[in-house]
Amino acid sequence: MSWTEHTDQIAGLDAPARALLDTLAPLDVTEGAVLFCPGEAVKGYVVMLSGQVDVNLIGPNGRDILLYRVAPGQSCIQSTLGLLGGDAYTAEATAETPARLVLIPRDVFFALLDSSPGFRRLVFGAFAERMQSMMQLIENVSFMSVEARLAALILDRSGPDGCLHMTQAEMATAIGTAREVISRRLDKMAHAGSVAHERGVVTVLDHKALNKIVSGTAF
Amino acid sequence: MSWTEHTDQIAGLDAPARALLDTLAPLDVTEGAVLFCPGEAVKGYVVMLSGQVDVNLIGPNGRDILLYRVAPGQSCIQSTLGLLGGDAYTAEATAETPARLVLIPRDVFFALLDSSPGFRRLVFGAFAERMQSMMQLIENVSFMSVEARLAALILDRSGPDGCLHMTQAEMATAIGTAREVISRRLDKMAHAGSVAHERGVVTVLDHKALNKIVSGTAF
DNA sequence: CACGTTGTGTGACCACGTCACATGCCTTTC
């Protein structure tokens, strides 16, 4: 039952705060589950224990863009927003893997915020981090070419073997563009010899070339 | 010297917090002054007392995009980010009018955060609000057409007489596009009879048409 | 008035997003 001691970000909290948190039961969600969607009211502050949750903004025409990914130990800022600002969710969160998380109810959240400096630091820090990454996202979307963003994605998410297991559609939402564009760009990169690609897999062939694309168009 | 009682957002604070804040001297900046620029270290938490400050993200090729505007009583979130996350500024803040503001030094800021629930609420609330508007910005930039964003801008910022005093270059940065695009779009709108435009001024002629453009392309 | 400065208009060109398909590949089902 004591999950707090196994969660890095939370293990450093003061004892009273952890005792309070330990009374909450973790929740399990299956892969593909939608944790919340636009317009839904906020139930509490969410902390991830394991798994991977992606938060997407969804456009009117079906296109969507990845706002940020929530890793274990992190919290979903969307819920903080809702708790503090009172607004409903405007984005959608989906479990990319089976995930375990804790939902801290509204009143417990506020009690902790008032009583525990450590918890405050935790929440604030997470907030600041997300904000930073959102600004980064705006910067990328408005100033970087699709090719540069794609190259960055491939370098970022590919394993040590240089393989990236994603469909073109997934890559498209990850960098906020359309699938067809990914198809053409991958072709171009493959033709240049920097990557190879087949159904569901992209393989890095030339790290340097990709790095040059990333910094090149961002320049 | 007691500025705190004249600042709506702060007047509701507890007495000790206000006493502490009142020991700080307000700062005046002239129009056009740059409050901070990318890479600069964060000196403290900034609260606006009067005037208007715009915060822009600047692209490598000179293009820039308005992240948010700071109005009196609000605070500049960039500084909070820096204080909490430790990162330097990534955006640039410019005074659009002569402005008066208070800089709360790092240690005072943290002391208040620990001692004053009201101050916490203030900071958190401002944070949440900005975050929300940043998400709105991402949504607009990635899903709305330039025409829709331009129409929204014109409706938003034009006075009761329907006049908007901005150069095309200013409009361009406000909605994150290039000046030439504004020129062409304004021509098109003028041709359709929804606005009139001359050097430095745009006049709304048909509110309904503009509204339709806004919701139309956002739909 | 000549001059630089600033705001605007324009054409060409490329990158990107969208639509409408045509393949392929892989799994399920009989």
Added chain:
DNA sequence: GAAAGGCATGTGACGTGGTCACACAACGTG
């Protein structure tokens, strides 16, 4: 193991948007 359906991908056409390189026009200052 062949047929069927779903999913991932390729492709052409077309419109919008961003960039570059200008030409001009409107203002300010000497």
